[in-house]
Amino acid sequence: MSTRKSVLALAVIGSMAAPAAFATSGFTFVGGEAGYETHPISSTVSRPQVQHEFEKFRSNPVTGDGLRFVGGEVGWVADTAQRASALQTREQVRQELRSFRMNPMAADGARYIGGDIGWVLETRAADQGSGIARVSK
Numbered sequence: 001m002s003t004r005k006s007v008l009a010l011a012v013i014g015s016m017a018a019p020a021a022f023a024t025s026g027f028t029f030v031g032g033e034a035g036y037e038t039h040p041i042s043s044t045v046s047r048p049q050v051q052h053e054f055e056k057f058r059s060n061p062v063t064g065d066g067l068r069f070v071g072g073e074v075g076w077v078a079d080t081a082q083r084a085s086a087l088q089t090r091e092q093v094r095q096e097l098r099s100f101r102m103n104p105m106a107a108d109g110a111r112y113i114g115g116d117i118g119w120v121l122e123t124r125a126a127d128q129g130s131g132i133a134r135v136s137k
Contacts, residue, residue, distance in 0.1 A: 027036045061069040068079040088096075104112040110119045 026038055026041045028039060029035070030037050062079050063069075063076075066079045067076045069075070070077055100112075105122070106112075106119075108121075110121050112119055
């Protein structure tokens with residue numbers, strides 16, 4: 001019985017909180033048959049700023065994640081020029097592997113031990129000495 005009351009209470013609270021979540025979305029809950037009504041939202045960016053940003057994108061249609069808009073059925077493709085600058089040479093990868101084999105520690109403090117243990121997390125504090133906690137295989 002208490003589980004039913006808890007679920008009912010959560011449902012009522014959730015239904016009351018849902019309209020508050022839409023306060024800045026351009027929709028306002030009005031209830032009844034109408035349900036929601038739309039209203040304009042004020043912007044923090046001026047029209048000339050938006051036009052400038054759009055023209056800048058049109059001159060070089062590449063997004064931050066390296067996709068280029070080519071239009072048509074193709075749509076978006078990976079920008080190879082941006083990807084090529086991020087790629088490492090074979091020698092850089094080999095040097096990184098040699099460095100990792102000499103000191104198998106990741107940037108987050110996890111050390112690769114190998115075998116059944118795999119990765120362990122090393123924590124060192126001045127007053128606590130050192131401790132090792134198993135992370136994953």
